[in-house]
Amino acid sequence: MKSIVCVKRVPDTETRIRIAGDGQSIDPAGVKFVLNPYDEFAVEAALKHKEEAGEGEVTVLSVGAAESAESLRTALAMGADQAVLLKTDAAPEGLAVASAIAAEVEGREYDLLLFGMKAVDDDLQAVGPMVAQLLGIPAVTVVTEFSAADGKITAHREIEGGTEIVELSAPCVITLTKGSYEPRYASLKGIMAAKRKPLEEKDAQVGDSGTRIEELKLPAERQPGRIVGEGPDAVPELLRLLREEAKVL
Amino acid sequence: MSSIFAFAEARDGKIRKVAFEVVTAARRLADETGGEVHAVILGGPGLEDDAAELGKYGADRIVIGESEAFVHYSAEGYTNAVVDFLKANDCDVALFPASAMGKDLAPRVAAKMGVGYAAECTAIESDGDSVKATRPLYAGKVSSRVAFTGKPAIVSLRANVFTPVESARDAEVEKLDVGAGSTDFGGIVREIRAAAGEKLDVTEAPIVVSGGRGLREPENFKMLEDLADALGAAVGASRAVVDAGWRPHAEQVGQTGKTVSPTLYFAIGISGAIQHLAGMRTSRYIVAINKDPEAPIFKVADYGIVGDLFEIVPRLTEEIRKMR
Ligand SMILES: Cc1cc2nc3c(=O)[nH]c(=O)nc-3n(C[C@H](O)[C@H](O)[C@H](O)COP(=O)(O)OP(=O)(O)OC[C@H]3O[C@@H](n4cnc5c(N)ncnc54)[C@H](O)[C@@H]3O)c2cc1C
Numbered sequence: 001m002k003s004i005v006c007v008k009r010v011p012d013t014e015t016r017i018r019i020a021g022d023g024q025s026i027d028p029a030g031v032k033f034v035l036n037p038y039d040e041f042a043v044e045a046a047l048k049h050k051e052e053a054g055e056g057e058v059t060v061l062s063v064g065a066a067e068s069a070e071s072l073r074t075a076l077a078m079g080a081d082q083a084v085l086l087k088t089d090a091a092p093e094g095l096a097v098a099s100a101i102a103a104e105v106e107g108r109e110y111d112l113l114l115f116g117m118k119a120v121d122d123d124l125q126a127v128g129p130m131v132a133q134l135l136g137i138p139a140v141t142v143v144t145e146f147s148a149a150d151g152k153i154t155a156h157r158e159i160e161g162g163t164e165i166v167e168l169s170a171p172c173v174i175t176l177t178k179g180s181y182e183p184r185y186a187s188l189k190g191i192m193a194a195k196r197k198p199l200e201e202k203d204a205q206v207g208d209s210g211t212r213i214e215e216l217k218l219p220a221e222r223q224p225g226r227i228v229g230e231g232p233d234a235v236p237e238l239l240r241l242l243r244e245e246a247k248v249l
Numbered sequence: 250m251s252s253i254f255a256f257a258e259a260r261d262g263k264i265r266k267v268a269f270e271v272v273t274a275a276r277r278l279a280d281e282t283g284g285e286v287h288a289v290i291l292g293g294p295g296l297e298d299d300a301a302e303l304g305k306y307g308a309d310r311i312v313i314g315e316s317e318a319f320v321h322y323s324a325e326g327y328t329n330a331v332v333d334f335l336k337a338n339d340c341d342v343a344l345f346p347a348s349a350m351g352k353d354l355a356p357r358v359a360a361k362m363g364v365g366y367a368a369e370c371t372a373i374e375s376d377g378d379s380v381k382a383t384r385p386l387y388a389g390k391v392s393s394r395v396a397f398t399g400k401p402a403i404v405s406l407r408a409n410v411f412t413p414v415e416s417a418r419d420a421e422v423e424k425l426d427v428g429a430g431s432t433d434f435g436g437i438v439r440e441i442r443a444a445a446g447e448k449l450d451v452t453e454a455p456i457v458v459s460g461g462r463g464l465r466e467p468e469n470f471k472m473l474e475d476l477a478d479a480l481g482a483a484v485g486a487s488r489a490v491v492d493a494g495w496r497p498h499a500e501q502v503g504q505t506g507k508t509v510s511p512t513l514y515f516a517i518g519i520s521g522a523i524q525h526l527a528g529m530r531t532s533r534y535i536v537a538i539n540k541d542p543e544a545p546i547f548k549v550a551d552y553g554i555v556g557d558l559f560e561i562v563p564r565l566t567e568e569i570r571k572m573r
Pocket residue numbers: 013037460461462463464486487488489490501502503504505506507517518519520521522523524525528538539540541544556557558559
């Protein structure tokens with residue numbers, strides 16, 4: 001089975017975010033970047049299914065600036081076979097990235113096209129299903145685990161208060177959330193091997209996102225609240241405040 | 250701006266609360282611009298009884314698309330039906346709930362129409378003939394105002410942010426023909442397995458009671474379940490206790506879990522790591538219970554109690570039961 005996994009380089013979740021002078025982007029200075037945590041689940045899922053099947057190929061693909069090669073190397077170090085970097089300096093999002101990915105994979109042979117559920121920078125949760133729509137192939141999103149046999153995929157999709165069991169035919173798009181695929185750490189051997197694995201670079205055919213960021217702002221800081229008291233004796237006062245001041249009980 | 254589409258989500262033949270939130274937001278936008286709200290419900294046969302409810306929240310038209318193929322959600326079928334409707338009615342804005350269904354459907358609709366999409370929006374306003382949406386980025390560390398370059402603007406709305414407001418009108422109820430399209434879908438929902446018990450989902454509950462490593466053992470979550478019961482709340486969890494296998498991932502709140510925005514959020518035995526705050530900082534009121542007065546959670550909490558949760562929580566539950 002052949003898988004293509006789309007991965008994004010994003011700011012580490014601990015990083016403090018500052019807005020750049022233009023008011024429309026973030027200041028990358030001092031920001032630590034990592035492979036998007038949800039994409040790690042997707043890479044892990046691809047590797048695990050390849051290992052179980054005893055055959056197959058895992059290609060990782062990223063759209064972004066030259067630095068995105070770092071995230072591709074991370075995925076190669078985890079065990080992916082080859083990487084493709086679709087280069088652009090535009091930091092595209094949403095439909096703009098989806099069209100670049102769709103244009104690239106259209107000419108490729110694959111059974112599974114895997115994504116993270118969402119990128120933790122733009123928090124859009126959209127690129128996977130958009131690519132499926134552009135390619136006209138089925139998709140299932142927010143998946144915790146799936147099985148694949150004879151071109152038929154059965155996926156567990158997380159919904160409010162339960163799980164949907166979805167059946168699809170390959171090729172298809174699957175977007176992964178945390179579930180059965182605990183991302184492996186890259187071994188030292190894996191990191192060394194990654195340096196010799198093929199990483200192809202070409203220009204991205206970025207489309208139009210249909211949206212424009214007008215302004216970025218830091219959200220209003222929450223006013224630090226007050227300590228109502230200590231221990232169980234503070235409970236009646238807390239309840240009084242919730243009832244009379246906040247009016248939420 | 251004249252024509253506003255509201256996706257009124259139904260599941261198992263019932264309209265979900267988020268549908269009323271979406272219709273309310275659509276109504277407000279329509280009032281600002283003199284437009285009309287088209288509420289569209291898709292599902293299996295038998296939606297009619299509930300559908301009229303949508304009129305109470307300001308739908309001008311209630312449009313029902315029933316099909317045997319829609320008993321469960323169908324990404325392909327729903328996308329086709331919605332896109333056909335948006336085109337036929339020349340809609341300027343299409344609002345969806347940021348629910349599991351809405352977040353699967355809305356991006357597909359946007360891709361099919363080649364237009365922009367803004368997810369998990371917390372505000373939407375019109376400036377005459379177009380809309381601007383406000384949405385959190387970087388897990389709420391930044392807020393972004395988004396403009397759309399084409400029509401319709403596709404927007405999903407975060408749950409619990411737009412409180413349903415009644416604004417009754419005599420909405421017509423119409424049927425939408427969805428039978429004509431192909432039902433030969435490449436992806437099909439075979440079955441829905443409900444999580445154990447009739448539990449509220451953290452993303453949609455008006456009150457969330459979350460616990461962390463401070464609870465010490467998985468069995469102690471019984472205490473939080475009792476408190477949640479007394480409050481009519483959902484139980485949430487920090488990643489530490491989900492990773493430890495004490496609670497299911499569906500309950501995890503934070504950057505790699507659910508984003509919640511309830512009216513009232515209790516963080517109990519949770520330190521308040523930045524990744525946890527990412528998932529709950531837009532809650533209306535936050536209450537923290539922690540034995541460490543320096544815990545970062547107190548920096549975002551409206552009200553805090555310092556002390557041993559094992560003494561405080563049972564007392565809290567008892568007092569709330571007395572109130573009810
Ligand atoms: C990429 C990434 C993604 C992450 N995503 C998430 C996420 O989505 N959600 C999330 O929650 N975390 C996430 N984390 C983890 C996060 O950094 C923290 O490790 C985690 O939130 C800590 O959980 P906790 O507050 O339960 O535990 P701790 O930090 O150990 O806090 C326990 C708290 O309980 C208090 N306590 C102990 N005993 C008592 C008592 N008897 N009475 C009262 N209080 C008591 C302590 O004072 C302490 O403050 C992520 C981390 C990374 C790196």
